[in-house]
Amino acid sequence: MTLTWFNSFDRLFVPLLKEVPKHAVAHSHQLLLRGGYIWQAGSGLYALLPMANRVVQRLQSLVRAELNAIGSQECVLPAITDKHLWQQSGRWQEAGDELFRLEDRKGAAYCLAATHEETVTALVSSLVSSHRSLPLYLYQMQPKYRDEMRPRYGLLRCREFMMKDMYTFDSSEQDARATYAKVVECYQRILQRLGVPFAKVQADTGLIGGSLSHEFQIKAEIGEDELIFCDTCNQAANIEKIDGLIDACPHASPSPSTSPRPPSASCSWTTSKGIEVGHAFLLGTKYSTVFDAAFLDADSQRQDIHMGCYGLGLTRMLSAVAEAQHDAEGLIWPIAMAPFVVSIASVGRMNTFKDEKCRALYEVLNSRPELSDLIVLDTRDMSPRHKLANSRMVGIPFTVLVGDWFDSEHLEVYARTSHDKQDMSVEEFVSLLSSPALHNTSQIGYA
Amino acid sequence: MTLTWFNSFDRLFVPLLKEVPKHAVAHSHQLLLRGGYIWQAGSGLYALLPMANRVVQRLQSLVRAELNAIGSQECVLPAITDKHLWQQSGRWQEAGDELFRLEDRKGAAYCLAATHEETVTALVSSLVSSHRSLPLYLYQMQPKYRDEMRPRYGLLRCREFMMKDMYTFDSSEQDARATYAKVVECYQRILQRLGVPFAKVQADTGLIGGSLSHEFQIKAEIGEDELIFCDTCNQAANIEKIDGLIDACPHASPSPSTSPRPPSASCSWTTSKGIEVGHAFLLGTKYSTVFDAAFLDADSQRQDIHMGCYGLGLTRMLSAVAEAQHDAEGLIWPIAMAPFVVSIASVGRMNTFKDEKCRALYEVLNSRPELSDLIVLDTRDMSPRHKLANSRMVGIPFTVLVGDWFDSEHLEVYARTSHDKQDMSVEEFVSLLSSPALHNTSQIGYA
Numbered sequence: 001m002t003l004t005w006f007n008s009f010d011r012l013f014v015p016l017l018k019e020v021p022k023h024a025v026a027h028s029h030q031l032l033l034r035g036g037y038i039w040q041a042g043s044g045l046y047a048l049l050p051m052a053n054r055v056v057q058r059l060q061s062l063v064r065a066e067l068n069a070i071g072s073q074e075c076v077l078p079a080i081t082d083k084h085l086w087q088q089s090g091r092w093q094e095a096g097d098e099l100f101r102l103e104d105r106k107g108a109a110y111c112l113a114a115t116h117e118e119t120v121t122a123l124v125s126s127l128v129s130s131h132r133s134l135p136l137y138l139y140q141m142q143p144k145y146r147d148e149m150r151p152r153y154g155l156l157r158c159r160e161f162m163m164k165d166m167y168t169f170d171s172s173e174q175d176a177r178a179t180y181a182k183v184v185e186c187y188q189r190i191l192q193r194l195g196v197p198f199a200k201v202q203a204d205t206g207l208i209g210g211s212l213s214h215e216f217q218i219k220a221e222i223g224e225d226e227l228i229f230c231d232t233c234n235q236a237a238n239i240e241k242i243d244g245l246i247d248a249c250p251h252a253s254p255s256p257s258t259s260p261r262p263p264s265a266s267c268s269w270t271t272s273k274g275i276e277v278g279h280a281f282l283l284g285t286k287y288s289t290v291f292d293a294a295f296l297d298a299d300s301q302r303q304d305i306h307m308g309c310y311g312l313g314l315t316r317m318l319s320a321v322a323e324a325q326h327d328a329e330g331l332i333w334p335i336a337m338a339p340f341v342v343s344i345a346s347v348g349r350m351n352t353f354k355d356e357k358c359r360a361l362y363e364v365l366n367s368r369p370e371l372s373d374l375i376v377l378d379t380r381d382m383s384p385r386h387k388l389a390n391s392r393m394v395g396i397p398f399t400v401l402v403g404d405w406f407d408s409e410h411l412e413v414y415a416r417t418s419h420d421k422q423d424m425s426v427e428e429f430v431s432l433l434s435s436p437a438l439h440n441t442s443q444i445g446y447a
Numbered sequence: 448m449t450l451t452w453f454n455s456f457d458r459l460f461v462p463l464l465k466e467v468p469k470h471a472v473a474h475s476h477q478l479l480l481r482g483g484y485i486w487q488a489g490s491g492l493y494a495l496l497p498m499a500n501r502v503v504q505r506l507q508s509l510v511r512a513e514l515n516a517i518g519s520q521e522c523v524l525p526a527i528t529d530k531h532l533w534q535q536s537g538r539w540q541e542a543g544d545e546l547f548r549l550e551d552r553k554g555a556a557y558c559l560a561a562t563h564e565e566t567v568t569a570l571v572s573s574l575v576s577s578h579r580s581l582p583l584y585l586y587q588m589q590p591k592y593r594d595e596m597r598p599r600y601g602l603l604r605c606r607e608f609m610m611k612d613m614y615t616f617d618s619s620e621q622d623a624r625a626t627y628a629k630v631v632e633c634y635q636r637i638l639q640r641l642g643v644p645f646a647k648v649q650a651d652t653g654l655i656g657g658s659l660s661h662e663f664q665i666k667a668e669i670g671e672d673e674l675i676f677c678d679t680c681n682q683a684a685n686i687e688k689i690d691g692l693i694d695a696c697p698h699a700s701p702s703p704s705t706s707p708r709p710p711s712a713s714c715s716w717t718t719s720k721g722i723e724v725g726h727a728f729l730l731g732t733k734y735s736t737v738f739d740a741a742f743l744d745a746d747s748q749r750q751d752i753h754m755g756c757y758g759l760g761l762t763r764m765l766s767a768v769a770e771a772q773h774d775a776e777g778l779i780w781p782i783a784m785a786p787f788v789v790s791i792a793s794v795g796r797m798n799t800f801k802d803e804k805c806r807a808l809y810e811v812l813n814s815r816p817e818l819s820d821l822i823v824l825d826t827r828d829m830s831p832r833h834k835l836a837n838s839r840m841v842g843i844p845f846t847v848l849v850g851d852w853f854d855s856e857h858l859e860v861y862a863r864t865s866h867d868k869q870d871m872s873v874e875e876f877v878s879l880l881s882s883p884a885l886h887n888t889s890q891i892g893y894a
Contacts, residue, residue: 011518012520013520013522013580013583013585015574015575015580036574039570039573039574041524041525041528041529041566041569041570042525042527042528042529042557043555045525045527045529046525047522047523047524047525047566047570048522048523049522050520050521050522050585052523053521053522053523056523057521071458073459073460073497074497074500074504075460075494075495075496075497075500076494076495076499076500076503076609077488077494078488078489078492078493078494078590078607079526079590079607080489080492080547080559080592080606080607081488081489082488082489082492097552100527100549100551101549102547102548102549102559104547104594104606105544105594105596108490110489112527112549112559119488119494122488123486123488123494126486127462127483127486128462133460133462136460138460138497142590143525143526143589143590145527147551147552149552159527159551160525160526160527162523
């Protein structure tokens with residue numbers, strides 16, 4: 001199929017706002033509103049406009065690829081969930097006011113699932129009976145619901161949000177622990193590919209329950225948790241739980257210490273606040289015993305299934321990354337999340353020469369599989385200064401100016417992270433855009 | 448990235464059922480349960496297991512590509528919708544018991560959106576002010592909710608379902624009519640690419656309102672509408688509205704007639720029942736006047752925006768296509784919707800030779816962009832007869848048997864639509880799988 005459709009700012013719906021409401025106090029909230037990414041439909045309820053939808057879909061693709069690579073399978077579970085399921089687990093009571101509840105026309109009671117342990121365990125109980133079906137890793141990427149007391153900070157704490165939740169089913173505690181290690185490693189790979197500063201933090205198990213739990217935190221000053229990070233190994237601990245970091249971080253001195261200072265000269269601990277974007281729980285048989293999720297082992301003995309659950313807040317990650325990476329000019333997306341990677345902006349009144357050069361460059365870049373659908377034209381009747389400022393505000397990593405002087409050996413490239421113009425050939429630009437270092441895949445064993 | 452992950456029936460979660468519940472009377476419902484595609488979580492509430500999720504995602508990709516090609520942009524709108532929005536349009540009352548309603552912890556009232564005219568018009572009212580932002584086509588692919596009195600037939604009539612809904616905004620009635628024609632043509636292209644018998648039917652405007660409306664129906668005996676189809680031009684009419692077909696079908700004789708018989712010898716009208724899978728409405732200014740969605744034209748005059756809305760029931764299409772295409776052995780997916788296009792099945796005990804040949808064939812096929820992630824290995828310890836029967840039950844279009852006799856010049860290929868073995872080389876097979884005719888893109892102007 002030849003290219004019949006160009007992404008172009010002429011037609012894209014990116015309604016930039018000059019003023020944002022006063023209640024938008026978080027930088028990420030202000031920038032996502034100003035940049036035409038989100039629209040508030042109600043308290044804690046947001047529409048994702050086309051630019052935010054692109055970022056979420058890029059996140060979904062990246063997460064899907066990494067989860068599939070460890071043998072996970074995607075499914076869809078209903079949001080409307082029978083009260084009886086949540087009564088069986090005891091969470092119908094426990095969840096209190098945070099659960100949205102409703103009745104159907106016949107008076108039957110339901111909740112909008114905040115999480116799907118009950119549903120997926122009932123499903124597995126009904127469909128799995130043999131050890132040959134295990135291990136089984138099922139995940140979903142769907143809206144979930146929580147009736148927050150104080151929704152705030154835009155997508156950081158809202159009432160309808162896009163989650164990736166994975167539920168794992170193993171035939172023994174040992175296998176479930178191996179799965180836990182595999183998924184935690186997978187989460188680290190996902191966050192490394194995003195290229196934002198994050199840490200793995202030992203955590204409490206809370207309402208979900210279980211015996212082992214980690215959080216994944218993105219460093220940002222608006223975060224609710226005060227953490228100590230080791231920048232060398234991406235480990236961290238809550239400031240009240242410094243022992244956890246000393247156990248986990250190879251850069252700590254061997255003797256336990258309760259001081260929040262680096263225990264050895266070779267390590268680089270810093271304190272920061274963090275935003276939780278992911279959570280891993282080893283659940284054991286907490287839910288499988290309730291819903292009778294069991295299997296016959298190779299000796300035809302009945303055994304309970306061992307579970308884990310693993311969440312990633314996809315819309316929350318948008319805001320968390322926007323908190324972690326921005327400046328006075330606007331958003332700064334990592335390559336792996338950017339709605340577009342390159343904007344090609346014409347300078348001065350359009351003519352045949354510039355039109356041809358813009359489109360030719362678009363096709364060269366867009367034909368690279370890793371850049372497909374990630375290039376956008378900006379041929380609006382607007383000054384180059386204004387176009388660059390727009391591009392920097394919405395956080396596009398690279399902008400190329402195309403004027404009458406255009407020469408494919410000497411592109412004018414502006415990176416979002418610098419103010420200097422870079423001079424390079426089309427070939428050099430393509431090779432820069434395709435380099436593993438830029439996509440953060442160089443250091444983590446991608447073939 | 449080299450291939451590290453193979454799709455394989457060894458690991459895929461495809462829980463085949465031998466017996467289906469008695470209340471599952473529709474063929475599609477029985478087959479989707481038997482084939483391990485869906486699991487019932489409650490009345491009118493279904494989980495999409497990995498195979499159904501694959502079919503829905505393929506549908507989504509196809510629909511997304513066609514909608515983007517006419518300049519549409521994807522967004523996400525919240526399901527939880529403020530009562531006041533629906534009161535403004537009058538539908539809070541009109542929708543009656545079909546609307547799921549709920550209250551939050553503070554007692555504020557909401558519904559779960561069955562459709563998003565109110566939300567998207569309020570959004571456009573708030574973010575669009577100039578003719579330069581028009582036309583604007585916004586679409587979403589999300590779960591929607593309807594509290595059906597009698598949920599039945601699996602995904603055909605359920606209470607939580609995946610919809611593609613598009614809302615279009617134009618600056619004049621004339622432009623809105625041109626948009627209407629463009630989207631209706633786009634829908635026809637989508638259904639042609641699926642390769643299932645369908646028809647465009649003039650329809651009532653009902654609760655949504657507006658001045659012009661068409662339905663898209665897939666022919667199936669379980670459908671609720673009795674239709675007369677012209678098989679030559681894919682037009683159809685409700686049997687009570689034969690005049691509509693006579694107006695629309697170029698194969699009708701020019702003189703109006705109320706007889707349900709073909710009015711001319713050259714046409715081929717047949718009667719059949721149909722399942723509605725798509726609906727188009729020209730809305731005019733019905734919603735824009737309510738929500739004050741207006742713009743300033745080139746002369747700075749304030750004008751109401753002209754709207755259209757266009758639905759496609761994505762999960763419903765799964766069931767509709769399964770109704771339209773199946774036989775006693777199971778499902779028959781069109782290439783464009785199949786969860787996998789080719790199953791590569793080993794014959795007899797696995798050995799190094801067969802393992803190598805299976806994987807090599809997998810890589811050759813999977814490396815074609817149009818077949819990427821659509822190939823599956825079947826190396827289970829099971830008779831070839833059993834593997835073929837499984838493959839036919841879940842509806843995979845082609846199965847290749849790989850035994851010790853394997854010869855890349857003479858593959859053993861079994862098509863789902865025939866019982867005969869076909870003998871062809873790998874090269875011929877690849878060329879068959881990539882032919883535009885098989886993907887139904889040959890006759891509809893794809894470059």
